[in-house]
Amino acid sequence: MNNTDFDLFRLSEDHEAIREAVRAVSEDKIAPYAAEVDEKAAFPQAAYEALVASDFHAPHVPEQYGGAGADALATCIVIEEIARVCASSSLIPAVNKLGSMPVLLGGSEEIKSKYLPPLARGEGGFSYGLSEREAGSDTAAMKCRATPDGDDWILNGHKAWITNAGVSEFYTVLAVTDPNGARGSNISAFVVEKSDEGFGFGAPERKLGIKGSPTRELHFDNVRIPGDRMIGKPGEGLKIALRTLDHTRVTIGAQAVGIAQGALDAALDYVKERRQFGKAIAEFQGMQFMLADMAMAVETARQMVYVAASKSERGDADLPFFGAAAKCYASDVAMKVTTDAVQALGGAGYTRDFPVERMMRDAKITQIYEGTNQVQRMVIARNLLKR
Structure with a gap:
């Protein structure tokens, strides 16, 4: 780890513009179908079409192959914002990057030119x-x-x-x-x-x-x-596959942050409206402490993911440590925050009338796929011991 590198990440105006744009698409075109997609276990076709139309389905594809050319941090922002409303839909850009990253890292120019343009055009995931x-x-x-x-x-x-x-x-x-x-x-x-x-x-x-x-x-x-x-x-092949995971674990961290943020947002909306003992439950100190802990954890996870994304973009030597740490921490946060969000909503949180129970179920897989969090801790420890 390079402890002298203080410029670990910096959000540009372009990054903020991307966030604003993808949030608008997510809230208008994806969120209205999220519960139905979950209920019917149906592929989110409306989300796919909206993401293709806005060039957010595979934003990582370089411009030379017809893609948007988004950097790793921008791609994480896209995935995070979609996951705030629908984790299933956020896997469209996340898996498109996972599947094509080996081509980008190890493929010949011929194979890149054959497969990346149709991916960029939305003709095939x-x-x-x-x-x-x-x-x-x-x-x-x-x-x-x-x-x-x-x-x-x-x-x-x-x-x-x-x-x-x-x-x-x-x-x-x-x-x-x-x-x-x-x-x-x-x-x-x-x-x-x-x-x-x-x-x-x-x-x-x-x-x-x-x-x-x-x-x-x-x-x-x-x-x-x-x-x-x-x-x-x-x-x-295996060397390319493992290098791929160093980069794409960061995107799962971004997905986890998005799920956690969505659950926190839903909890905040609810506790300000729900009344007990003559006042909103948001006024009780116990609830405020829970919300504060949730918010601190989400923001810490977000910072870790953004640092790891910037290291992914630069190809830093310590990316394996930061990628594993960001994925591991963010997914653990997502599981805890979504569970706390269900608790904050009480009985309502346990029903499908509110999205937090779905978010809690969605959060669990982030601790498992692209390397279980036990494996992430092994990666982290091995990198520490190499120092």
Whole structure:
């Protein structure tokens, strides 16, 4: 960690303008459908269309490929503001970055030019296929195989817990390409297209939260992948995948901040109106202390995420520490703040008439995906011990 770097992040006028614009889209085009999306476990199509129309569906794509060219901090602001009203919808820009980040980090110019422009145009989302049922945190234990066949590769196996599976058109998929090679250095990355013969999906998972974002298995049955769809060189896949997570864990931190902020906003609105013992419950000191603790935690998490986002943009050497810390802390905050928001609303908070119970359910996954918070603490500790 570089303790002499005091200019860790700075919000520009452009950043504030982006926040204002995405908040308007979120409140007008996304919030009205959030409860229905959750209730029906339906993909938030209205949100997707609104985000594509406003260029917020994949803001990270560089301008040279037709994208908005938003920096990492701006992308986090987009995700945060959408998550304030609908966590499921915030996974549209978050997963588009996750799925395409390996292409940006390790792909050839040819593969970038092929897949990033349609992503920027909103013609197809990008998902990320790393985890398997028996290879979650232990990613190097994956069983998915890609076998060479001339200039092509034949892909067999499965991936599990894939966000927006079945909706996205493109998938970054990690597979073992050298079964006899050194563990972790025998894995390569490929782009798989939804239309590829032999590629299919499992049934949607029945989840606690983020119900509007489909989570399904990916199934590969002798899927032929042209050799020019490999991202990077053979054996570089896991290295690229882990570098990707250093960057995209920050976006999950941003999602967590947004969920927590949305819950705090809802709690503030409620306690100023709800009356007991002849006065608004916001006037009771016990409630005020709870709100103060919630607000301090949310703002601390936000600052950590913004610092990590700026380090992501610069490619700082200490990004692994800051990315893991921001994701871990922000997601723990989201879980606590949403739980406290339900408590602040009392019995009303436990009903679907108010959004805080949905936010509490949505918050839980931020402590699990893109690396559990136990794994984040291992990453943090290892980076500390290297100093």
